[in-house]
Amino acid sequence: MIDNLPPLRDVIRTHDLRAKKSFGQNFLLDLNLTARIARAAGDLSGADVLEVGPGPGGLTRGLLAEGARKVLAIEKDARCLPALAEIAAAYPARLAVIEGDALAVDVLEHLTPPVKIVSNLPYNVGTELLIRWMTPEVWPPFWDSLTLMFQREVAERIVARPGSKAYGRLSLMVQWRANARIVLSLPPEAFTPAPKVASAVVHITRLDAPRFPANAKTLERVIAAGFNQRRKMLRAALKSVHPQIEDLLHASGIAPTARAEEIGLEAWCCLARHLDGEVK
Numbered sequence: 001m002i003d004n005l006p007p008l009r010d011v012i013r014t015h016d017l018r019a020k021k022s023f024g025q026n027f028l029l030d031l032n033l034t035a036r037i038a039r040a041a042g043d044l045s046g047a048d049v050l051e052v053g054p055g056p057g058g059l060t061r062g063l064l065a066e067g068a069r070k071v072l073a074i075e076k077d078a079r080c081l082p083a084l085a086e087i088a089a090a091y092p093a094r095l096a097v098i099e100g101d102a103l104a105v106d107v108l109e110h111l112t113p114p115v116k117i118v119s120n121l122p123y124n125v126g127t128e129l130l131i132r133w134m135t136p137e138v139w140p141p142f143w144d145s146l147t148l149m150f151q152r153e154v155a156e157r158i159v160a161r162p163g164s165k166a167y168g169r170l171s172l173m174v175q176w177r178a179n180a181r182i183v184l185s186l187p188p189e190a191f192t193p194a195p196k197v198a199s200a201v202v203h204i205t206r207l208d209a210p211r212f213p214a215n216a217k218t219l220e221r222v223i224a225a226g227f228n229q230r231r232k233m234l235r236a237a238l239k240s241v242h243p244q245i246e247d248l249l250h251a252s253g254i255a256p257t258a259r260a261e262e263i264g265l266e267a268w269c270c271l272a273r274h275l276d277g278e279v280k
């Protein structure tokens with residue numbers, strides 16, 4: 001779609017949008033690249049898209065050009081609003097912008113299902129937002145999929161499998177209720193200014209129900225305890241969780257001498273059920 005909007009370098013010059021570190025600003029100025037990220041989110045035509053941190057709007061333009069029914073963008077930096085208003089004018093009634101902190105804004109009242117979240121996240125709040133989106137009070141959540149840019153190292157933690165150094169709480173929290181894969185890797189030079197590290201886009205699609213039954217709070221608590229002392233054997237790392245932890249580990253098919261990073265999701269869920277007394 002031709003939207004007659006100016007190149008992003010001109011937008012940045014016109015509106016004097018010099019990137020600020022305090023806002024975690026690393027902009028994507030290549031519209032071919034932002035279109036690729038938008039396409040990684042799948043068919044957008046019947047969906048509302050939530051975008052956190054649109055900045056000068058490169059990804060926003062990709063999402064609209066790829067056919068998103070509506071984009072709701074939340075931006076903390078007021079300097080970006082005039083540039084975003086130009087995009088809103090080029091796509092009548094399809095872009096709504098809220099000035100504010102994505103950690104504080106209640107988005108639900110502005111969105112109609114199905115909802116996809118697509119963002120080049122500010123690195124300082126990316127993991128926190130992901131954890132919030134993955135741990136709502138009730139499941140399924142308000143969104144169907146998340147297509148998110150992270151530092152490569154964080155992306156690797158999200159998709160990691162047991163036995164790897166990257167495997168941990170983030171891997172388990174996401175993989176318990178969703179499928180996650182890395183769909184695009186980007187070098188620092190893809191951004192303006194270039195960050196110090198490489199980035200990657202992770203595509204996460206939610207399951208209707210968790211992969212294995214377990215109480216969310218119990219599961220989070222036992223996984224946190226296990227990985228907080230990841231070099232220790234589980235019988236020691238989980239001692240504070242339950243006085244008879246060794247018996248419960250045996251009952252769950254887990255060797256008490258194993259370490260947290262060797263244990264797969266199904267066994268963690270089984271242990272959580274034993275802790276809750278759901279398995280006799």
Ligand code: SAM
Nearest residue numbers: 023026027028053054055076077101102120122
């Ligand atoms: N999406 C743009 C792009 O791809 O070029 C900008 C991405 S930049 C990595 C992150 C953006 O998030 C910046 O525009 C920044 O101002 C904004 N931002 C930072 N913290 C935020 C917060 N707490 N809530 C909403 N936006 C935030």
